Amino acid sequence: MSSLQSFLSALSASERRLLLGAALLEAALMFVWSVTGTIALRHGLLLLLISMLPFIRLDLPALRREFGHGAILLLGMLTLWIVLHNLFFAWDAGRAWYESVQWFKAMLCLLLGLALVCAPRSARPAARWRFWLLGVAAAWALHLILNVLLKDWSQPLVTVMQAATRVGSRDMVSYLGTGLLALLLADGVARFAGGVRLLPLATRWLWVSVLACIALTVATMTRNALPVMAVEVGLAIVALIGASATRRQRLRRGALATLVLALVAGAMAANLALDQRWTNFADSARIAWDTEHNTWWIDQVKNPRPVNAQGVPVDHSAYNRIAWIKGVCSMIAEYPLGTGYDRNAFRRALMKHYGADNTATGHAHAGLFDFTMATGIPGGVMFIGALLWLSLHGWRRWRATRDPAGLALAIFTLSYLLRAAVDGIVRDHMLEQAMFVIGLLCAASMADHQESKA
Numbered sequence: 001m002s003s004l005q006s007f008l009s010a011l012s013a014s015e016r017r018l019l020l021g022a023a024l025l026e027a028a029l030m031f032v033w034s035v036t037g038t039i040a041l042r043h044g045l046l047l048l049l050i051s052m053l054p055f056i057r058l059d060l061p062a063l064r065r066e067f068g069h070g071a072i073l074l075l076g077m078l079t080l081w082i083v084l085h086n087l088f089f090a091w092d093a094g095r096a097w098y099e100s101v102q103w104f105k106a107m108l109c110l111l112l113g114l115a116l117v118c119a120p121r122s123a124r125p126a127a128r129w130r131f132w133l134l135g136v137a138a139a140w141a142l143h144l145i146l147n148v149l150l151k152d153w154s155q156p157l158v159t160v161m162q163a164a165t166r167v168g169s170r171d172m173v174s175y176l177g178t179g180l181l182a183l184l185l186a187d188g189v190a191r192f193a194g195g196v197r198l199l200p201l202a203t204r205w206l207w208v209s210v211l212a213c214i215a216l217t218v219a220t221m222t223r224n225a226l227p228v229m230a231v232e233v234g235l236a237i238v239a240l241i242g243a244s245a246t247r248r249q250r251l252r253r254g255a256l257a258t259l260v261l262a263l264v265a266g267a268m269a270a271n272l273a274l275d276q277r278w279t280n281f282a283d284s285a286r287i288a289w290d291t292e293h294n295t296w297w298i299d300q301v302k303n304p305r306p307v308n309a310q311g312v313p314v315d316h317s318a319y320n321r322i323a324w325i326k327g328v329c330s331m332i333a334e335y336p337l338g339t340g341y342d343r344n345a346f347r348r349a350l351m352k353h354y355g356a357d358n359t360a361t362g363h364a365h366a367g368l369f370d371f372t373m374a375t376g377i378p379g380g381v382m383f384i385g386a387l388l389w390l391s392l393h394g395w396r397r398w399r400a401t402r403d404p405a406g407l408a409l410a411i412f413t414l415s416y417l418l419r420a421a422v423d424g425i426v427r428d429h430m431l432e433q434a435m436f437v438i439g440l441l442c443a444a445s446m447a448d449h450q451e452s453k454a
Contacts, residue, residue: 006127007123007127007128007130007131008020011120011122011123015056015057015120015122018052018055018056019056019119019120019131021052022049022052022056022116022119023131023132023134023135024135025045025048025049025052026049026116026132026135026136027134027135027136027138027139028045028139029042029045029046029049030135030136030138030139030140030433031139031142031143032045033429033432033433034143034167034168034172034173034176034429034433035166035167035168036168036169042429046108046109046112049112050108050112053112053115053116053119056119056120057119057120057121057122058115058118058119058120058121059118059119059120059121059125060118060121062117062118062121062125062443062446062447063114063115063118065446066114066117066118066442066443066446067114069393069442069446070389071386071387071389071390071393071442072110072114072442074382074385074386074389075107075110075382075383075386076107077382078375078379078382078383078386079103079104079107081375081378081379081382082100082103082341082375082379085337085338085340085341085375085376085379086100086340086341089337089338089340089376090338090339090340090341091339091340091348091352092340092342092348093340095340095342096340096341096342097341099340099341099342099343099374100341102343102427102428102431102432103341103431105432106431106432106434106435107435109432109433109435109436109439110435110436110438110439111439112436112439113435113436113437113438113439113440113441113442113443114439114440114442114443115443116132116440116443117129117132117439117440117443117444117447118443118447125444125447126196126447128447129405129440129443129444129447130197130198130199130200132440133183133198133199133440133441133444134199134200136183136437136440137180137183137184137199140176140177140179140180141180141209141213143167143168143173143176144173144176144177144180144212144213144216144217145216146165146167147165147167147168147170147173147216147219147220148216148219150165150166150167151163151165158221161219161220161221162221170220170221170222171220171222171224171423172430173217173220174217174220174222174224174225175225175419175423175425175430177213177216177217177220177225178217178225178228178229178232178415178419179412179415179416179433179434179437180213181210181213181214181217181229181232181415182232182408182411182412182415183198183199183408183412184199184206184209184210184213185210185232185233185236185411186198186236186404186405186407186408186411186412187199187201187206187404187408188203188206188207188210188236189236189239189240189243189404189407190402190403190404190407191203191206192240192243192253193239193240193243193402194402195402195403195404196404197404198404198405198408210260211263214229214263214264214267215267217229218267218268218270223317224419224422224423225419226267226268227418227422228415228418228419229264229267230264230268231414231415231418232411232414232415233260233261233264235410235411235414236407236411237257237260237261239398239407240253240256240257241253241254241257242399243402280308280312280314280315280318281315281318283308283309283312283314284308284314284315284318284319284322285318285319285322287306287308287314287319288314288318288319288320288321288322288323288326289322289323289326291323291326291327291330294306294323296314296319296323296360297319297320297323297324297327297360298327298350298354298356298359298360299356299357299358299359299360300358300360301357301358302357302358306319320360320361320365321365321366321422324346324360324361324364324365324366325364325366325369325422327346327350327364328346328349328364328366328369328370328373329369331346331349331350331353331373332369332372332373332377332380334349334353335349335373335376336376336377337376337377337378338372338373338374338375338376338377338379339373339374340374341374341375342374343362343363343370343374343427343428344362344363345363345370345373345374346361346362346363346364346369346370346373347359347361347362347363349373363424363427364424365422365423365424366420366421366422366423366424367420367421367423367424367425367426367427368380368383368384368417368420368421368426369421370424370426370427371383371426371427383426384417387413387416387417387438388413388417390409390413390438390442391409391410391413391414391417392410393406393409393410393442393445394406394407394408394409394410394411394413394441394442394445395407395410397409397445398410403445405441405444405445405447406445408441408444409438409441409442409444409445412437412438412441413438413441416434416438
C-alpha cells in the first residue's frame with residue numbers, strides 16, 4: 001500500500017482528485033460491465049471515463065509508441081477488414097453494420113486501456129499502470145464474493161452453486177474468476193522471482209487470494225473454467241521455475257508448484273463428483289461428434305433428442321457444444337469468407353445450408369469459431385494472430401526483464417483465447433472487457449520497457 005500512497009503523494013492536489021475520480025469510474029465500469037440489465041449504465045460510465053482523458057494529462061509520446069505495437073496494428077487491420085467485409089461480403093449489409101458496432105466499441109475500449117496507462121504524465125510509468133489495474137482486480141474480486149453471498153443457501157448445495165445471482169450468471173462470474181487468477185498468479189510469480197509487486201497486497205494475503213479465487217471460480221460449477229485455470233497455473237509454474245537461479249530454488253519452487261497443482265486437481269475432482277453431467281459426458285460426446293446421423297444440434301424442435309445405448313438422453317450442454325463446434329467448422333469450410341458480422345452468424349449459415357426452419361442455437365457457443373464464421377477465415381486468423389502476438393510479447397517481456405505486466409499479459413491473453421475456443425465470449429461486454437484489460441496490460445509492458453531503457 002505504501003507504493004500507492006507514494007504515487008498519489010507525488011501528485012498535486014488537483015491531479016489526485018482527477019485521478020481518483022477517474023479510478024472510481026473505472027472500477028464502477030469494471031463491476032457493472034458484467035451485471036445484466038445495465039447496458040445504459042455501462043455506456044454512461046464508459047463515456048464519462050473517456051471524457052476525462054483530456055483532463056488527466058496523458059503522456060502523448062508514450063501513447064503514440066503504444067499505437068505502433070505490431071499486435072495493435074494487426075487489430076487495426078482487422079477493423080478495416082470488418083469495414084470492407086460489411087461493404088462487399090456480408091450477406092445482409094444492414095445487419096452486419098448494426099452488429100459490428102460491438103467490435104468498434106471493443107476497439108474503443110482497447111484504446112481506452114492503452115490511454116489510461118499514460119496518465120498522469122508526471123508519474124513514473126511503472127506506478128501509473130499499477131494504479132489503474134487496482135480497479136480491475138477489485139471489481140472482479142467483488143463479483144466472485146457477491147456471487148456466493150447473494151445466493152439462496154436454503155436450497156441443495158449443487159442447485160445453489162449452479163444458480164445465477166443478481167450480479168450475473170455463473171458463466172460470467174467464472175470468466176471473471178479466470179481473469180483475476182491470471183493477475184494474481186503473475187503477481188505471485190514476479191515476487192518469487194525478485195520482481196516488483198503488481199498489487200498492493202502482503203505476500204501471504206496474495207496467496208490467500210489465489211486460493212480463494214480458485215475455490216470461488218470452481219464453485220460456479222462451470223466446466224469450461226477448469227482447463228483454463230489449469231493452463232494458467234501451468235504457465236505460471238513454467239515462468240516460476242524458469243526464473244530460478246539455483247537448483248535449490250528450482251526444487252523449492254517445484255514443491256510449491258506441486259502443491260498448487262494438487263489444489264487445482266482437487267478442485268477438478270470435486271467438480272467431477274458434484275456435477276452429475278459428467279456421468280453421461282463420454283456417451284454424449286461420442287454421439288455429438290456423429291453430426292451426420294444425429295441432427296438434434298441443427299433443429300431441436302423437429303429432430304428428436306439422441307439417447308445412448310442405455311436409453312439415457314444425451315447431456316444437453318456437452319452434446320450441443322461438441323456438435324456445434326464440429327458443425328461451425330464445416331460451415332466455415334463451406335463459406336470461407338463468412339456471412340457478415342453477426343452474433344447469430346452460425347444460425348444464418350445453418351438455415352442457408354440445411355434449409356432449417358428452426359435452429360437449436362444462434363451461435364456455436366465457441367467465440368473464436370463464431371467470429372470466424374461471421375468475418376471469414378481472414379478475420380479469424382487476424383484476431384487469433386493478434387492475441388497470440390500479444391501473449392508472446394508479454395512472455396518475452398517477462399523472460400527479458402521479469403516484468404509482472406508482461407507475465408500478466410501472457411497469461412490473461414492466452415487464457416482468454418482458450419476460453420473463447422469453448423465459450424461464446426468474443427462478443428458484447430465480454431469482448432469489451434477483455435480488450436480493455438489487454439490494452440492496460442499491453443501498455444503496461446511497453447511502459448516498463450521504455451522506463452528500463454531510459
